[in-house]
Amino acid sequence: MTGSPAAPSWLPDPQIAVAQLASGILEYAQQTASGDAFRLPYPANLQLALDRLTLLAWHQDATAPASVMELLQLAQEPFGDWKIDLTGADADPDESLLIYGRPTAACEELGSLRGDVEGEIRENALLRAVMDKARAAQAPHSYVAFRELLIRQPAIAAIELDARLADPDLALLANEVRQAYVEAPPEAMADGVIRTCRGCGGLRLPMDDDRTWFCEDETCPAPGTAGADHPASEGVWWLRRELRTFITAPGRAELRIADAIGKLGVPVALWPDFDACDISVFEERPWVADVKAWRSPVRLARRLRERLFTVPSEAERAYVVIGREQVTAHPRYVARLRKACPQVRPGQRIVAVSEAEFITAVKRRVEAEA
Ligand SMILES: [Zn+2]
Known part of the structure; x- marks a missing residue:
């Protein structure tokens, strides 16, 4: 060819x-x-x-x-x-x-041929069930609590999961939460212990020598840092692989950005209106953002050319935000993305920026309005 x-x-x-x-x-x-x-x-x-x-x-x-x-x-x-x-x-x-x-x-x-959260949420039966149930109960907080749990705790001790499900927001979705996790696989166990990674909250798996451990999340911010050890006999749950890929990995950037913006003292919402976008900032003339964690700018560009997210009419600005991990791994990520997808160049309704650029833009508006 x-x-x-x-x-x-x-x-x-x-x-x-x-x-x-x-x-x-x-x-x-x-x-x-x-x-x-x-x-x-x-x-x-x-x-x-x-x-x-x-x-x-x-x-x-x-x-x-x-x-x-x-x-x-x-x-x-x-x-x-x-x-x-x-x-x-x-x-x-x-x-x-x-x-x-x-x-x-x-x-x-x-x-x-997908790799983004919206696509997966639409097509994944479990995530659809979560969305439908939370919507029917008019419980946006339950939806947000579910997403946050999956991002913060891709691995969780059985007893801790039970405790988390006592939280009223999560209790509504208890069945769905349980379906999102599977038992930690036998290969994660060594000396009767299951080890976790402090970087991402997932499991650390033993290499063949049973002495070195690796985090299997390629986008882990601190791969292989020792987290809590759990006795295997007490039971440890691990988030299903597709959810780790589509929810946990991109979600770390979403939570980090929301935290950084929250510190600026402006209102920020994660997954508002049952996932209309990933992040919405400011109440008046809001700015909305979709956070993308695709490894490859070329594949993301192909996806965005096929379908861009719908910007709510009241939004003043709309962004596709590329997480720090991706920008660090791929020099010129944003430039390559804009080149391959003219629909997100500056001047368009939706503009692609890095995480740092997005936070800086928010900071400027905060300073201008102060
Ligand atoms: Zn890790």
Whole structure:
């Protein structure tokens, strides 16, 4: 496909091949994590991805993986090291699909062709149920309490979860909260202890040597810092993987931004009106923001070109805010995003900015009005 105007019609689109591989890996990870011994056949998407990548490799005179097993090994390598040219696949050379045998954030973004919270909330049955129930009970605080719990405590001791559910805001959603968590997996346990990460509140998992521990959240602000240890016998819950990806990781930036703005002494609301946007600041002529935690500016741009959020008519300004983690990991993230998505350039109704720029803008308005 690369640069060749006369690509034969049978030649697969690298973007679709990679998306299919990523989806297949996510399905495969789901099956192996469910605790049942894995049985053949592999998920259909893995086989289809193998077929497509084989065709691409032939066309490029590159070596194709000989089997799904080899394909899964290849998925551990950064795309830049692949012998197959994947130009057009929206993947960065330094990204891989698997790390330590687990799907990466890039894999989630590529495989589900979504990666943002709104999309997931609309499509995820549990999150829809939470939204419907809180709305029916006219309990926006319950909705906010649910989101905050998932962000602050992706891992939680059984006894502590029971205590949290006594909170009236959360009690309304007790069934849904319980469905959001699964038992910590056996591989998280060593010496009868389950260890947590202070950086993100998730689990730290043992490496093969059982002596080193790693945080499996790629966007953890302090990966591997020791948090509380829980005796495995007392029971520890872990947030389901898709919720960790779509709620916890982007949510840390949302809470941090809301905290910073709250300190300026202006009204700030998280997920107001049942998630009309992520953050709303000021009561008069409000500013609204959607916080995005996509790893890749190119993939986020594609998403924003397809669908931008609806700005409430009373909002004075609207922003897409890129979290600190993403801006740090990707120099020129905001510039690349604006280049690939003209709809969020300065002068448009919605403008893409970094977390720091957003807070600075709020600070200026506060100072101007003081
Ligand atoms: Zn962590």
